[in-house]
Amino acid sequence: MTSAVDTETLIADNQQLRAELQDLLQQAHINQSIIERHQAFDLKLIGASEFRELIDAMLSTMPGVFNLETVTLSLIDDDYAIQRILRDLQIGLNEFPNLLFLKRPIHFPDEGGRALAQEKPRLGEYATALHQPLFPGYQPVSVAVLPLVRQHRLLGYLALGSAYRERFTRTLATDFIQRLATVAAICLENVINNERLKHIGLTDPLTGVNNRRYIEQRMHEEVARGQRERSALSCLFIDIDHFKRVNDQYGHQSGDDVLREVAARIKKELRLSDALGRFGGEEFVVLLTHATREDAARIAERIRAGISSRGIMIEGSRDPLKITASIGTASLMPPDRSRTAEEVKQAMLKAADQALYQAKESGRNRVVLSAAY
Structure with a gap:
C-alpha cells in the first residue's frame, strides 16, 4: 500500500518533470524561432540581386538577426576594381561605413605563431593588433572572423562582433558559422559578378567610362x-x-x-x-x-x-x-x-x-x- 510520503514524492517528481518538460518545450519554441529567423535571413541573402541589397542585408539586418553589436564586411580589392565598379554604379562608400577594403589578406597566427588555414573561421577574444582593421568603428569583446572563400580564392572577411566574452570562444563549434560563411561567399561572388556584367554592358571598353x-x-x-x-x-x-x-x-x-x-x-x-x-x-x-x-x-x-x-x-x-x-x-x-x-x-x-x-x-x-x- 502506497504511503502518504511516497504519494507526495511522486507528486513532487511529477511536478518537476512537468516543469522540465515545459522548459524543454519553451526552449524548443525559442530554437524553432531562431531557426526560422536564420532561414529567413539566408533567403534574404540568396535573393539579393544587387550589391547594395546584399550589403544592406549583411551589415544592417544581420546584427539584429544574430544579436550582435556589429558586423563588418572587408573585401580584398588590391587593384581597386570593385571600388571603381561601385563608384560607376553610383554606390557611395559612405553609405556603408562597415564596408571595408583591404589590399591584402590578414594573417591570423595560431597560439604557436603558425599561420592558420585560410578558410577556417577564427573565434575568440578581441585583440587590437589583430582585429582592429576589421572593426575600425567599434571594439567588441569577442569576435568571429569568417573568411569568404570561393574556388579557393579569398574574397574577404565577414567579421562578427559581440559585447559578451562568452559569445565567441575558441572551443565553440563552428559548423553553423562555416555554413553562414559559405552562403555569404556564394552570394557575394554572384552579386559582384552580376555588377561586373552590368558595368561591362554600360561601359565604353576603350576609355573605361560609361557608354x-x-x-x-x-x-x-x-x-x-x-x-x-x-x-x-x-x-x-x-x-x-x-x-x-x-x-x-x-x-x-x-x-x-x-x-x-x-x-x-x-x-x-x-x-x-x-x-x-x-x-x-x-x-x-x-x-x-x-x-x-x-x-x-x-x-x-x-x-x-x-x-x-x-x-x-x-x-x-x-x-x-x-x-x-x-x-x-x-x-x-x-x-x-x-x-x-x-x-x-x-x-x-x-x-x-x-x-x-x-x-x-x-x-x-x-x-x-x-x-x-
Whole structure:
C-alpha cells in the first residue's frame, strides 16, 4: 500500500518533470524561432540581386538577426576594381561605413605563431593588433572572423562582433558559422559578378567610362528626379578639337591614347554623383546633378583647363601633344514638368550640342553656355 510520503514524492517528481518538460518545450519554441529567423535571413541573402541589397542585408539586418553589436564586411580589392565598379554604379562608400577594403589578406597566427588555414573561421577574444582593421568603428569583446572563400580564392572577411566574452570562444563549434560563411561567399561572388556584367554592358571598353547607352539612361532618370524634386540639373557636351588630325598624323593607336587620357582628365574633375559617358568618336557628355548654370560653367572651365594645361605623350612624337577641347553646356533649373522626361532630356542634349557648335565656330578651346530653361 502506497504511503502518504511516497504519494507526495511522486507528486513532487511529477511536478518537476512537468516543469522540465515545459522548459524543454519553451526552449524548443525559442530554437524553432531562431531557426526560422536564420532561414529567413539566408533567403534574404540568396535573393539579393544587387550589391547594395546584399550589403544592406549583411551589415544592417544581420546584427539584429544574430544579436550582435556589429558586423563588418572587408573585401580584398588590391587593384581597386570593385571600388571603381561601385563608384560607376553610383554606390557611395559612405553609405556603408562597415564596408571595408583591404589590399591584402590578414594573417591570423595560431597560439604557436603558425599561420592558420585560410578558410577556417577564427573565434575568440578581441585583440587590437589583430582585429582592429576589421572593426575600425567599434571594439567588441569577442569576435568571429569568417573568411569568404570561393574556388579557393579569398574574397574577404565577414567579421562578427559581440559585447559578451562568452559569445565567441575558441572551443565553440563552428559548423553553423562555416555554413553562414559559405552562403555569404556564394552570394557575394554572384552579386559582384552580376555588377561586373552590368558595368561591362554600360561601359565604353576603350576609355573605361560609361557608354552612350548608360549616359542617356541616366539622364532620363535624373531629369525625372529633377522634375519631382524641383532640383537643378546640367550637362556638358565635350568635343576634342582637331582630333582627326591626331589619327591622320600619328595613327589610331595614338588617337586611342588621347581619348583615354582626356577621359581620365575629365573624370578627375567630377563628383561621385556626376556621370561621364563617351557619346561617340571624340565626343563626351557629362551629367551634373544638382548643378546650376553657374556650377556648370565653373566645372566646364575646370575641365577645359585640365585638358589643355599639359600635353599628352603619344607614340611617334618626341614632345607632348597639345590637346584642347570645346565644351557646350545646358542647364535645367528645374526641369520642365509639362513635358515628358524623355522630351526634356532630348531638348537638353540638343541645347548643349548647339552650344558646343558655337564654341567650335568661335575659335575652339572654350566653353559656351546655352540659356537656362
